[in-house]
Amino acid sequence: MSALFDSSPVTTRFAPSPTGSLHLGNARTAFFSLLWARRSGGRFILRIEDTDVERSQLRFRDELMADLRWLGLDWDEGPDIGGPSAPYSQAERGEFYATLFARLEADGRAYPCYCTAEDLELSRKLQRMAGKPPRYAGTCRYLTDEQRAEREARGLKSSLRFAVPSDQIIEFVDVVHGPQRFVSSDIGDFIIRRDSGTSSFFFCNAVDDSVMGVTQVLRGDDHLTNTPRQLMVLDALGMRRPGYGHVGLLVGEDGAPLSKRHGSTSALEFRERGFLPAAVLNHLFRLGHASDVDGWLSPADMPAHFRPGHLGRAPARFDESQLMHWQKAAVERMSAGQIGSWLGCGDPADFVELVRHNVVLPADAVAWRAVVRGDLPPLGESEQRIVASAGREFFAAAAAAFDQSGQDLNLLTALLKERTGRKGADLFMPLRVALTGQAHGPELKILLKLMSPETARRRLKSHA
RNA sequence: GCUCCCUUCGUCUAGAGGCCCAGGACAUUGCCCUCUCAAGGCAAGUACACGAGUUCGAAUCUCGUAGGGAGCGCCA
Numbered sequence: 001m002s003a004l005f006d007s008s009p010v011t012t013r014f015a016p017s018p019t020g021s022l023h024l025g026n027a028r029t030a031f032f033s034l035l036w037a038r039r040s041g042g043r044f045i046l047r048i049e050d051t052d053v054e055r056s057q058l059r060f061r062d063e064l065m066a067d068l069r070w071l072g073l074d075w076d077e078g079p080d081i082g083g084p085s086a087p088y089s090q091a092e093r094g095e096f097y098a099t100l101f102a103r104l105e106a107d108g109r110a111y112p113c114y115c116t117a118e119d120l121e122l123s124r125k126l127q128r129m130a131g132k133p134p135r136y137a138g139t140c141r142y143l144t145d146e147q148r149a150e151r152e153a154r155g156l157k158s159s160l161r162f163a164v165p166s167d168q169i170i171e172f173v174d175v176v177h178g179p180q181r182f183v184s185s186d187i188g189d190f191i192i193r194r195d196s197g198t199s200s201f202f203f204c205n206a207v208d209d210s211v212m213g214v215t216q217v218l219r220g221d222d223h224l225t226n227t228p229r230q231l232m233v234l235d236a237l238g239m240r241r242p243g244y245g246h247v248g249l250l251v252g253e254d255g256a257p258l259s260k261r262h263g264s265t266s267a268l269e270f271r272e273r274g275f276l277p278a279a280v281l282n283h284l285f286r287l288g289h290a291s292d293v294d295g296w297l298s299p300a301d302m303p304a305h306f307r308p309g310h311l312g313r314a315p316a317r318f319d320e321s322q323l324m325h326w327q328k329a330a331v332e333r334m335s336a337g338q339i340g341s342w343l344g345c346g347d348p349a350d351f352v353e354l355v356r357h358n359v360v361l362p363a364d365a366v367a368w369r370a371v372v373r374g375d376l377p378p379l380g381e382s383e384q385r386i387v388a389s390a391g392r393e394f395f396a397a398a399a400a401a402f403d404q405s406g407q408d409l410n411l412l413t414a415l416l417k418e419r420t421g422r423k424g425a426d427l428f429m430p431l432r433v434a435l436t437g438q439a440h441g442p443e444l445k446i447l448l449k450l451m452s453p454e455t456a457r458r459r460l461k462s463h464a
Numbered sequence: 465g466c467u468c469c470c471u472u473c474g475u476c477u478a479g480a481g482g483c484c485c486a487g488g489a490c491a492u493u494g495c496c497c498u499c500u501c502a503a504g505g506c507a508a509g510u511a512c513a514c515g516a517g518u519u520c521g522a523a524u525c526u527c528g529u530a531g532g533g534a535g536c537g538c539c540a
Contacts, residue, residue, distance in 0.1 A: 017540050052539065117538070124537085133466040133536055159538050177469070186467055187536080194538040201540045225468050225535040248470075248533095255532065283476090286489080290477055294489045312477080315533070319475045322490050332503080357502045413499085428499030440501035 009042035010216045014068075014075070015205060017049040018060035022067035022267040024318065025220065025250035025258050028284045032247065032311070033218045034073050035285075038303035045212055046078035048089045049205060051198045056091070067267040071277045072299055077212075085212040090204050097199045100207060100237060101160055101192070109236045110192060112158035113140040114151045135188030136161065160193035162202075162233060170228040175216070175245035176311045182228040190229055206230035210239040216308075218245045221315070222257075245308070248288050251315045258318060265318075274342065274362040275323070279330035283323045288312035296329045328360050345369070351450060354442045368442065372450045376437035376459065383433045387463050390430035394420055395463040398431065402457055409445040434463050 012033035016026055037044040046068070050056035065080065077083025087093060104110035113136075115123075124134035141163060143151075151158070168184035192203035209217055224246040234241050252262030270280055281299050285291055290310040297305060334342065340352045343365050355368045370376065379387065387395075397419050398412070405411035413431070417423055432444050435456060441447065448456060 015540090019540080049540065055539075113538090115538095120537085128465070131465045135466090135536065180468085182468080190536095191538050196538075198538090200538065205540075220534090221469065222534050223540090226540090246469085251533085257533080286476060288476090291489095292478095310478095314470050316477090317475060319490080322476065325490055328502080360502095409499095425499060432500060436500095438500085442501080444499065 010036055010040045011043045011214050012037045012216050012218060013045035013047055013214045015047045015049050016064055018057055018064055019055040020060060021063050024265050027071060027267050028250060028287060029218055029220060029247060030073055031284050035303050035306035036216060036308055039306050043076040046075035047208060048079050050089055050091045051204055070271055071267060071280060097204055104236060110160050110162050111141055112148060113161045114156045114158050115139055138189060141189060157195040159191045159195045161189040162192050164189050164232060170231050172231060172244060175243055175308060176313055177246055187229060202229050203233055206233050207239060209242045210234055214242045216243045218247060221246045221249050245311060248312045248315045250287060251317050275327055276330040279326040282326040288316040324360060331360055354446050358442050371436045371447060379437060383439055386429050386433045392464050394430060395434060395460055399457060399460040399464055402460055407449050407453060409448050434459050
């Protein structure tokens with residue numbers, strides 16, 4: 001099986017509809033598609049599926065592209081950069097679809113349907129009540145030319161339906177699910193052109209993949225049962241079939257496909273919280289995909305390690321604690337300068353260097369800024385205990401010692417050790433808590449140097 | 465309702481009949497290191513949904529059952 005994935009270059013694509021921002025699940029399929037193309041030396045296409053004029057917005061298209069670029073997912077052909085199959089926005093491909101619709105109609109493979117939304121709604125309802133699958137009843141399929149003419153004369157609008165042949169077996173090999181077999185009789189005639197004249201997903205998505213030279217379609221599991229419809233269209237048109245692979249969906253805590261109610265699920269939200277693209281990519285790389293390396297992978301190394309044969313069928317649960325792990329790793333790998341600009345507050349270099357190991361998201365830095373130049377929040381319970389068990393005398397001694405030692409922690413602790421007899425954690429912890437308000441944090445020695453002497457003295461005295 | 469898909473530790477996964485009384489990673493807990501945290505090292509616990517069958521032998525094959533998901537839209 002693996003030989004199947006090795007040899008020739010594959011062309012893949014990402015075909016989002018610009019009706020919202022880039023979702024993590026979509027980002028993952030885009031990423032896998034890109035990886036597969038890169039790994040094989042092929043091409044990756046971005047196509048915008050904006051035939052639904054009501055819901056599509058230019059703003060979303062731009063956001064989508066910005067999010068993709070933020071993640072470092074660059075395309076070889078797309079609406080903004082063009083390419084051999086331009087245009088890459090389906091709203092601009094109407095003429096192409098029109099010639100195909102005409103062919104299908106002339107061949108008797110598609111027919112105009114005059115049913116209204118209400119008709120169809122009612123029909124589906126009736127079928128459901130009768131315990132039958134809600135499929136198009138075929139009302140308009142066998143209309144005579146006269147009947148059609150009569151309806152046109154009445155000014156009725158029509159959509160175009162694909163005439164699904166009966167008792168046809170549609171087979172294909174899904175790269176993740178293996179051999180698939182569907183019976184056409186289970187599929188009702190479906191709309192390929194809306195009454196507005198625009199193409200529907202089943203149609204334009206399939207023919208564009210074919211004509212744009214896409215060799216491997218990677219998409220979510222939810223499209224698996226749509227595939228036979230698209231295959232019938234392609235076959236009817238005599239167009240080349242791409243390979244298909246349906247990856248298990250990305251789901252939330254509750255096992256339901258990722259959506260708004262699971263908290264932040266859009267790329268933009270993670271970006272705004274300060275997650276690093278390489279961290280997100282490392283996480284996504286292992287969701288529904290078995291990596292052959294456990295450790296950190298730089299994005300540049302990922303294509304070589306992508307294994308299409310190891311794509312997951314089962315849904316993968318998005319778990320932020322794993323993302324956090326990669327985020328830590330990503331922060332570790334940044335230079336001090338990069339961290340500085342990532343934190344975005346113009347922090348001095350010595351501060352950045354000091355806190356970098358205690359920060360996984362930019363929000364974590366604010367507490368340390370307060371330690372260095374600001375006011376400490378009230379102590380937590382365990383911190384209070386540490387202060388209490390050290391006792392007032394300890395802090396009185398500490399304040400006195402500080403007047404001698406200044407911000408030299410070594411000197412301060414040496415003096416204190418002498419005067420109180422304390423050592424080790426018993427000595428350091430109360431100092432740390434008094435000085436920083438927390439039991440954990442960066443190196444105390446440097447922290448002490450960074451705060452003003454007045455601040456340090458005041459903090460020590462406040463517990464005396 | 466009909467059709468299709470899915471089911472291995474808490475989570476991501478390895479596993480394509482014996483190498484598996486199931487391996488790794490994240491998370492968790494403990495220990496080491498250390499003023500603390502992080503990092504690093506070591507260690508621990510926890511999983512083949514269930515039931516039949518095929519086989520000398522099944523996480524792996526077959527059939528059922530249960531649970532989850534998707535599609536059946538003039539949404540993609």
